[in-house]
Amino acid sequence: MITLAAVAAGAVAGVGIGQGAAQAAPACQPYGEIGSTWHGAGGNKSYLGHCVDDEHAVPGGRAQGFAGGAVYWSDKSGAHSVKGLIREHYYNMGASGSFLGFPLNDEWGTAKHTGSFNHFQGGSIYWSHATGAHEVHGAIRDRWKSMGWETGALGYPTSDEYKVSEGKRSDFQGGSIIWNAKTGATRVIGNAAAAVAPAAHTTSAPSSAGQKALAVAATKLGAPYVWGANGPSTFDCSGLTSWAFRQIGINIPRTAAQQATVGSHVAKGDLKAGDLVFFYSPVSHVGIYDGKGNVLNAPTAGQGVKYTPIQYLEYNTARRI
Structure with a gap:
């Protein structure tokens, strides 16, 4: 098995972790979408720490190594970090050159805080203390x-x-x-x-309008976020939801605040797949509920369309179209 130590020694093509975190940070500087993800995490003071190599090409995109992980970018997935044993398993499988492709989210904790995971274009890697890291x-x-x-x-x-x-x-x-x-x-x-x-x-085939819109939106996983965009290749949050419903013949307002006024109100405990879920006060973000505790959404600059656990967002209300 390839270990991160081997990667650091240059035995594996891809993102190395440098010659050891004990050494001084090299003269590298994160920039672009990878830099945005790094800065968004907290820069040198985050779990990623300082960079240990320059941004460089990997199969299908770009990547950069940090003392506490790595950030991978492609035009379809955006820039996301991998770290720890999930990162090591990702390396062992061939990283972006494998069937997994690029990460679609930074590492998240699981619903009951017993482990963590990254979703990738071609699958997922889940980790817990009891089981270690494995792909599905x-x-x-x-x-x-x-x-x-x-x-x-x-x-x-x-x-x-x-x-x-x-x-x-x-x-x-x-x-x-x-x-x-x-x-x-x-x-x-x-x-x-x-x-x-x-x-x-x-x-079974989707039955409700919301489920049909969810299925349509899921075809855009990884599509880049662009403020003000409403498809078909780039989206902001309400652009994705309005585009998805438009594809099934239903027109809803363009902005998240406007969308929060249509359809019927749904209590948080009664959410079903396909419901529109709104966040923050005043409403400034929207996603489509997947029935499993997540919303499919276009989050922000530097991140592609992805699933985000509701628990990580400031819930406001929900509507059923």
């Missing part, structure tokens, strides 16, 4: 997500996805998910199987 992707990730991520009966992943005679498999604390290569279906085995119906999992 594809249909297996979709099934795990439908069961509540790490808060569901399966808990955290305990393995990466690996081949079995039936197709692919990932193991979790509460069981395993197996993907059938012939049928495309997934099934759950182990203790967690009692929490789901025994039939193979199928995904």
